[in-house]
Amino acid sequence: MxxxxxxxxxxxxxxxxxxxxxxxxxxxxxxxxxxxxxxxxxxxxxxxxxxxxxxxxxxxxxxxxxxxxxxxxxxxxxxxxxxxxxxxxxxxxxxxxxxxxxxxxxxxxxxxxxxxxxxxxTLARVDRPALACLWPTLRGQSVVLDVGASMGANATHLVDLAIMGAAMARVILGLERPSVGLLNVGTEEIKGIEEVKAASALLRDLALPGFDYQGFVEGDGIGKGAVDVVVTEGFTGNIALKTAEGTAAQIAAYLKQAMGGSLLAKLGYLLARSAFGELRAKMDTRGTNGGVFLGxxxxxxxxxxxxxxxxxxxxxxxxxxxxxxDLLNRIRDTVALAHRLEDRDGADPTSSPQEAAQ
Amino acid sequence: MxxxxxxxxxxxxxxxxxxxxxxxxxxxxxxxxxxxxxxxxxxxxxxxxxxxxxxxxxxxxxxxxxxxxxxxxxxxxxxxxxxxxxxxxxxxxxxxxxxxxxxxxxxxxxxxxxxxxxxxxTLARVDRPALACLWPTLRGQSVVLDVGASMGANATHLVDLAIMGAAMARVILGLERPSVGLLNVGTEEIKGIEEVKAASALLRDLALPGFDYQGFVEGDGIGKGAVDVVVTEGFTGNIALKTAEGTAAQIAAYLKQAMGGSLLAKLGYLLARSAFGELRAKMDTRGTNGGVFLGxxxxxxxxxxxxxxxxxxxxxxxxxxxxxxDLLNRIRDTVALAHRLEDRDGADPTSSPQEAAQ
Known part of the structure; x- marks a missing residue:
């Protein structure tokens, strides 16, 4: 049944x-x-x-x-x-x-x-909802969030996004312990904006259950499938998603132009028709349609x-x-745990995540 | 000579x-x-x-x-x-x-x-340098900046980026009055983050010489060539650029897989070889290599x-x-003009750009 x-x-x-x-x-x-x-x-x-x-x-x-x-x-x-x-x-x-x-x-x-x-x-202690999407990659699919629900994010909200994205990857991608990365302009710990660096330190510090935090990932790492869950705030995430869609549309237009050009190109296209069908299926965004509001x-x-x-x-x-x-309960429990740990760490100046971020 | x-x-x-x-x-x-x-x-x-x-x-x-x-x-x-x-x-x-x-x-x-x-x-009154690149589009090429020199930007810096990017577009793309857009998550005036909305109001208000400010552009507008100059701060710009590069590499990998599959696909590929060469030339990033530090x-x-x-x-x-x-002098003069106008407007509460941004 x-x-x-x-x-x-x-x-x-x-x-x-x-x-x-x-x-x-x-x-x-x-x-x-x-x-x-x-x-x-x-x-x-x-x-x-x-x-x-x-x-x-x-x-x-x-x-x-x-x-x-x-x-x-x-x-x-x-x-x-x-x-x-x-x-x-x-x-x-x-x-x-x-x-x-x-x-x-x-x-x-x-x-x-x-x-x-x-x-x-919103769920208790989650400030703002997020919009998560499935992103086709060379390895399969990744969860990317936030792709436009909330603009800007502090370190704590980025940690919440990591928790929620990992929970979604478990359910939709069937992964026991998804890998998680923070979108940044470089993979070295010194690079990027303060919120992202602080979130990275927090994620390493808290070592939350249910996913492996693997550090920073750059824009070109998304399509490679560098991690199962890519975390960023909604402004950057929305622009990354639409830029990728735009690039795919641009290349599809180039391909169409090129194959419609000479007689030989058209003939070649006919012969390779099923290969082009395969390509089209991979570029078909319908298989990943469906953003999920999380939080x-x-x-x-x-x-x-x-x-x-x-x-x-x-x-x-x-x-x-x-x-x-059991998605909502899982998210609720892990967010609650994260905030408990952060509160405890915050009360203990020797292990402050803010310090660790510097 | x-x-x-x-x-x-x-x-x-x-x-x-x-x-x-x-x-x-x-x-x-x-x-x-x-x-x-x-x-x-x-x-x-x-x-x-x-x-x-x-x-x-x-x-x-x-x-x-x-x-x-x-x-x-x-x-x-x-x-x-x-x-x-x-x-x-x-x-x-x-x-x-x-x-x-x-x-x-x-x-x-x-x-x-x-x-x-x-x-x-840096040039007088320019706080921080920017890195600008040429981005291949369906219409030709656009200037995109900042692709990673400085993280974050207030409205005034975004206006400086618009001025510098327009000056580069005039020189490299040979355009008399390039069109300029601000990268955002939507094209409606109510969308996006405060800095970007305030910069948009400033650009409309100041109506600076040498370029046409056309409002917001979304991520998928870059590859379409929606505007000649796309303005954003360095974190988002770097991620957009690398995401586009990653998507192009991903599609190239799909194409290679598809064309290497069956005998018919390989034969089709051989026949359409010059068309594929044309496609490869369009996806060749060497023609746009060369980031420019501006400011x-x-x-x-x-x-x-x-x-x-x-x-x-x-x-x-x-x-x-x-x-x-005469790039540097042009940038210097236009930045100076922009700041003079901003200062004047700032002193006159009836035409404050901050008000206009709300």
């Missing part, structure tokens, strides 16, 4: 609404037969799509929501117009009420973040707004895996 | 020393016949290479330097061991003394930065340590172009 996971879906989120979210949920159900759905949004629009997916219909309840958050609404607008009445809010609230194990939305990131924070609140008292998954059903299904599956584990 | 530019070369810098730097200088001289060289380093090692390049020998003076900075020396070590006696220091000092128009080194970045700062000093009272060019003669020659050429222009 597969594990039952109750998934609250913001059916109206994303660039295409129910057309993609319902088809994506149907795909996810095929692969995760234990999924159960609550679909929030415009009832007529949802039912029209649901008619094409009888299996999903049998595992889903539809809950009408009168308001849909637009992709370009500012967080403040979204909250004003959508609190308690939008499909996005109601999906998150289902998690808060214990009626669902996870919420999934392809809606706008700022609104989803603001609503999640207000509705679910909240509940799990919320953010799909790319432009995802197709295959991509959206992957986001739903990530939600299934995250919710089916 | 080509313009004469006197180039001071740290012949010992980089992973390969004179083998690459002398061959690279010889290549650069072919393309820029106005170049004149002072070659600093171990005299015997330099002369041994110079014997193979008689044309370069005719345009070069050799200056013996007893010390070579190692690639893994820390800046403090490099300064202790190499001040006034190393090939790196003496090349920079030639610029300070007015004996050369530009210094070029493939030596270690931290040491080069520290020595340049101490020997040349100093003199021009210093940093080549990749691992560059081959073709790459090193490009760094020398960038030095030639930078030195052959």
């Amino acid at each position: 597969p594990q039952t996971v109750r998934i609250a879906l913001d059916a109206m989120g994303g660039d295409f609404g129910p057309k993609v979210t319902i088809a994506g949920a149907a795909l996810a159900l095929e692969r995760r037969p234990g999924s159960q759905f609550r679909l929030f949004g415009d009832e007529a629009a949802i039912r029209a799509e649901l008619d094409r997916h009888p299996r999903l219909a049998a595992r889903a309840e539809v809950r009408h929501a009168p308001v849909s958050i637009r992709m370009d609404d500012k967080p403040s607008q979204a909250l004003r117009a959508g609190r308690r009445v939008s499909s996005m809010w109601l999906a998150i609230e289902a998690v808060k009420k214990g009626e669902a194990d996870v919420a999934v939305s392809a809606g706008n990131t700022g609104a989803l973040m603001a609503m999640s924070k207000i509705c679910l609140r 909240l008292q509940g799990i919320v998954i953010k799909s790319h707004g432009g995802a197709d059903p295959v991509g959206f299904a992957r986001a739903v599956e990530i939600g299934y895996e995250m919710a089916g584990s | 080509p313009q004469t530019v006197r180039i001071a070369l740290d012949a010992m810098g980089g992973d390969f020393g004179p083998k690459v730097t002398i061959a690279g200088a010889a290549l650069a001289l072919e393309r820029r016949p106005g170049s004149q060289f002072r070659l600093f380093g171990d005299e015997a090692a330099i002369r041994a290479e110079l014997d193979r390049h008689p044309r370069l020998a005719a345009r070069a003076e050799v200056r013996h330097a007893p010390v070579s900075i190692r690639m893994d020396d820390k800046p403090s070590q490099a300064l202790r061991a190499g001040r006034r006696v190393s090939s790196m220091w003496l090349a920079i000092e030639a610029v300070k003394k007015g004996e050369a128009d530009v210094a070029v080194s493939a030596g270690n970045t931290g040491a080069l930065m520290a020595m340049s700062k101490i020997c040349l000093r 100093l009272q003199g021009i210093v060019i940093k080549s990749h340590g691992g560059a081959d003669p073709v790459g090193f020659a490009r760094a020398v050429e960038i030095g030639y172009e930078m030195a052959g222009s």
